Amino acid sequence: MSLTSFSFPTPTLFGAGTIRELPGRMERLGIRRPLVVTDAGLARTEAFSLLARVLGEDRQGRDWHLYAGVHPNPIESDVKEPAALFRSSNCDGVIAVGGGSPLDAGKAARLLVKRPGFDLHQFYSESDWSGLAPFIAIPTTAGTGSEVGRSSVITLDATHRKAVLFHPELLAKLVILDPELTTGLPPKLTAATGADALTHCIESFTCQQFHPMCDGIALEGIRLVVEALPRAVSDGKDLDARGKMLVAAAMGAVAFQKDLGVVHSLAHPLSSLCGMHHGLANALCLVAGMRFCALRKPGLYRRVGMACGLDLHSAPDSEADSKTIEFVGTFLRGIGLGTKLSDHGVRRDQLEALTLQAVDDPCHKTNAVPVSVEDFRRLYQECL
Ligand SMILES: NC(=O)c1ccc[n+]([C@@H]2O[C@H](COP(=O)([O-])OP(=O)(O)OC[C@H]3O[C@@H](n4cnc5c(N)ncnc54)[C@H](O)[C@@H]3O)[C@@H](O)[C@H]2O)c1
């Protein structure tokens, strides 16, 4: 058995209304003048107004500062600009609020606060990232789980590809999971972000690494998504469903410290080359990815199906897989995600470029079965 390290360290506050704990918690962390990092869309939502009220609307520009320019699928300027504002405003901590995009940008901005002008392309040549500014993560989508993760996914200028900047020092000092902040998320984004959480749980459970703690967390995450996501999509104000989805998303991300698989390698180029939302990209590739793995490793999805509520104890391997995959397909269609890549503007002439990026993506290296360039080509064609 190879050496493995286990670590689940992020302090997390959960529950409707927990956002009101923020000022007291900031004080304990020594944050007096935070930079709030978000995106322009979120800055116009009731979720953001709630946060602004908690921080004191009239104190913005004095006791707290705002950077609201993060792009979906963040790029390097989304890291550079808040870092520059942090320094010029003498901030002492970062609060990122929003989906995975502002969370990743806010998380990584601290790198450039510590080392102004640093070339993020050289991230892995630098090992000492100690002493980063304290970071509080407040997700308003329930999908990426970036709030509990050590990585930040940024599309770098040098490569135009998504780079995963991974370092334990990137971890948040505090996570606030307040379902009230997610009630305004529209059904389509609720479904797509929830599909990301589901994909994290399925891929981390089935990938090759040894991590039984993550496996247990992934299976319970799947159960929660199956129970709560359809309700969160059909009634955005269902606080119980919203809360369960926030927890499931965080669990998915804890689980994927184990690693991910082929579906995420298919999804990443769809965002960097076609601008597709990350969760949607996963949703459109999930069934094909599962089918591909099940054919080569029969029985792989039995426990996934059982976590979905299917009785598969005595089913033969191939039946356990096919019933699970059928369930996932029906589940995705039920929340409006039964479409093809071409329905979202992806063209046949883009498939080769997508394939070449996917094969370079690190996620499939730990997939349950090996994936070749020809496999990626066929999988994209199947999803088109
Ligand atoms: N760091 C990680 O571990 C990790 C894991 C998976 C994905 N990611 C990254 O996360 C990003 C995707 O994040 P996402 O899926 O959360 O989407 P997102 O952050 O890009 O947000 C999508 C849209 O939802 C809106 N929105 C967010 N919360 C809202 C709310 N409560 N009400 C109304 N609108 C709201 C935003 O304004 C935005 O327009 C991608 O860049 C992906 O690569 C990171």
Ligand SMILES: [Fe+2]
């Ligand atoms: Fe993801």
